[in-house]
Amino acid sequence: xxxxxxxxxxxxxxxxxxxxxxxxxxALQAGATFRYGLLWALALGTICIAFLTEMxxxxxxxxxxxxxxxxxxxxxVSFQVWPLGAQVIVDLLVLASEIGGxxxxxxxxxxxxxxxWAVPVTLIIWSLLWFGTxxxxxHGVALLGLVTLCFVVAVIELGPEWRAVAxxxxxxxxxxxxxxxxxxxxxxxxxxxxxxxxSFYSSGAVEEEWKTSDLGMNRVVSALGMGFGSLVAISVMxxxxxxxxxxxxxxxxxxxxxxxxxxxxxxxxxxxxxxxLAIGCLGAALELSLDLSYILAQSFGWEWGENKRPxxxxxxxxxxxxxxxxxxxxxxxxxxxLRLTMFxxxxxxxxxxxxxxxxxxxxNDKEYLKRHTNGFITNAxxxxxxxxxxxxxxxxxxxxxxxx
Amino acid sequence: MPEHNQIDLVRDLLDVQLRDxxxxxIGRVDGVVLEVxxxxxxxxxxxxxxxxxxxxxxxxxxxxxLRSVALRCFPVSLRSVxxxxxxxxxxxxxxELDVDAMxxxxxxxxxxxxxxxxxERLPGA
Numbered sequence: 055x056x057x058x059x060x061x062x063x064x065x066x067x068x069x070x071x072x073x074x075x076x077x078x079x080x081a082l083q084a085g086a087t088f089r090y091g092l093l094w095a096l097a098l099g100t101i102c103i104a105f106l107t108e109m110x111x112x113x114x115x116x117x118x119x120x121x122x123x124x125x126x127x128x129x130x131v132s133f134q135v136w137p138l139g140a141q142v143i144v145d146l147l148v149l150a151s152e153i154g155g156x157x158x159x160x161x162x163x164x165x166x167x168x169x170x171w172a173v174p175v176t177l178i179i180w181s182l183l184w185f186g187t188x189x190x191x192x193h194g195v196a197l198l199g200l201v202t203l204c205f206v207v208a209v210i211e212l213g214p215e216w217r218a219v220a221x222x223x224x225x226x227x228x229x230x231x232x233x234x235x236x237x238x239x240x241x242x243x244x245x246x247x248x249x250x251x252x253s254f255y256s257s258g259a260v261e262e263e264w265k266t267s268d269l270g271m272n273r274v275v276s277a278l279g280m281g282f283g284s285l286v287a288i289s290v291m292x293x294x295x296x297x298x299x300x301x302x303x304x305x306x307x308x309x310x311x312x313x314x315x316x317x318x319x320x321x322x323x324x325x326x327x328x329x330x331l332a333i334g335c336l337g338a339a340l341e342l343s344l345d346l347s348y349i350l351a352q353s354f355g356w357e358w359g360e361n362k363r364p365x366x367x368x369x370x371x372x373x374x375x376x377x378x379x380x381x382x383x384x385x386x387x388x389x390x391x392l393r394l395t396m397f398x399x400x401x402x403x404x405x406x407x408x409x410x411x412x413x414x415x416x417x418n419d420k421e422y423l424k425r426h427t428n429g430f431i432t433n434a435x436x437x438x439x440x441x442x443x444x445x446x447x448x449x450x451x452x453x454x455x456x457x458x
Numbered sequence: 459m460p461e462h463n464q465i466d467l468v469r470d471l472l473d474v475q476l477r478d479x480x481x482x483x484i485g486r487v488d489g490v491v492l493e494v495x496x497x498x499x500x501x502x503x504x505x506x507x508x509x510x511x512x513x514x515x516x517x518x519x520x521x522x523x524l525r526s527v528a529l530r531c532f533p534v535s536l537r538s539v540x541x542x543x544x545x546x547x548x549x550x551x552x553x554e555l556d557v558d559a560m561x562x563x564x565x566x567x568x569x570x571x572x573x574x575x576x577x578e579r580l581p582g583a
Contacts, residue, residue: 117551118550118551119551123475123551126473126486127473127474130468130472130473130515131473131488131512131515131516132515132516132517135516184580184582184583185582351483354485354486354512355475355476355483355484355485355486355507356483356485356569357482357483357569358483363583364577364580364582364583365573365577365578365583367569368569368572368573368576368577369568369569369572371577371583372572372576372577421469
């Protein structure tokens with residue numbers, strides 16, 4: 055019974071926590087511009103993140119190492135500083151996108167500029183981390199995040215043609231605007247394969263002292279959690295395809311895209327869009343801030359833990375404080391959150407081989423995994439998807455940045 | 459292959475997480491010091507823990523830069539701490555040392571300074 059509750063809570067938090075600035079922004083733009091044409095990227099990204107979270111949960115359960123722990127002990131500092139540096143940069147950029155997304159949701163709801171909202175949003179995130187217990191925050195915000203299921207309700211209301219939706223799961227020949235198509239595919243992959251989710255999940259698993267008897271639960275939570283979570287992102291893309299695309303709205307900004315729920319859900323549409331964006335971004339910002347503290351603490355051997363007071367781990371607490379201050383700067387400067395999000399997602403994909411490659415090596419090392427090393431399918435799926443994403447990024451990013 | 463009562467220095471000691479006797483994390487093994495003896499094989503003299511040892515392994519220039527910055531504007535010294543191997547005791551995947559970090563002035567110098575001068579002055583700490 056207890057493990058059933060654990061599985062249920064794990065799946066619910068994955069669903070509630072799936073949508074954030076990256077997945078909402080990229081799904082809206084993709085749906086509005088290419089209708090269902092990029093659903094395959096979302097499916098690929100989901101398969102990859104499900105494999106990655108399962109892997110890190112397994113690493114924690116068998117070896118009792120977090121990903122960062124294992125990387126430092128397996129490769130030593132002179133190698134580990136590179137993936138660590140890359141993850142710090144990626145986490146900071148994505149954190150800035152989330153602060154921007156939450157601030158913009160409040161701008162849409164109140165009419166007051168996001169530059170004004172950036173300070174209170176950052177302070178709310180910091181206060182929750184500083185005064186709250188992380189366990190309660192993590193589950194609380196993720197359960198609030200179930201509001202994002204309004205996108206699923208909207209799709210049911212809109213009644214899409216399911217055969218056309220299913221066709222989008224198979225990559226088609228690139229349309230005329232190939233560069234933007236590839237750039238959006240990269241964005242979707244970057245939003246789905248979030249490195250912070252991987253290290254965050256593994257820290258939680260080590261802290262909860264998972265054992266090999268938890269491997270089954272780990273497999274179910276990572277597959278079903280990510281699978282159901284991605285249904286919400288798929289719903290965003292379908293809703294954008296049915297509402298924005300026929301009206302010629304390209305969703306170049308969140309302001310343009312905010313009408314996506316107004317047609318299926320009427321006067322509840324805009325408030326629900328704002329609530330989904332704000333809560334999704336807030337939840338992700340909390341996890342990202344913690345992740346920055348986790349990865350530095352685990353790399354340098356500082357004290358870390360979900361439920362310790364700031365005075366018990368001063369360096370840990372000051373790390374997320376400084377990270378939040380830095381990440382609030384783009385919003386204070388008025389940088390468009392959607393552009394920042396697309397940029398952050400592209401950078402994420404470029405950094406993925408550096409972040410995931412060493413993990414694959416560890417996952418095939420019997421010293422750590424004993425008889426639970428990766429199988430052929432897991433290795434192949436992750437390597438092929440990361441490889442496709444990386445090559446697409448190398449082709450699409452220069453073209454798109456030059457064009458814009 | 460090492461026997462069960464032997465330690466592989468790189469695999470089992472370097473970079474391993476250290477904890478004090480209360481289980482508190484106190485850093486990682488950033489370096490291993492060998493003592494070279496006349497006519498005898500080298501012997502492990504100590505485990506080294508410290509930011510400068512860490513930086514030196516990344517690149518000697520980083521260590522020089524860190525040392526000069528620390529001398530000018532760091533509130534605490536970055537001197538490494540050395541532990542004899544006699545304190546080594548494996549507990550799970552970490553190594554426990556028979557020290558008390560909270561009462562040992564050599565340990566957690568930056569952590570204690572930040573706590574006293576910044577964190578404890580903020581509400582809710």
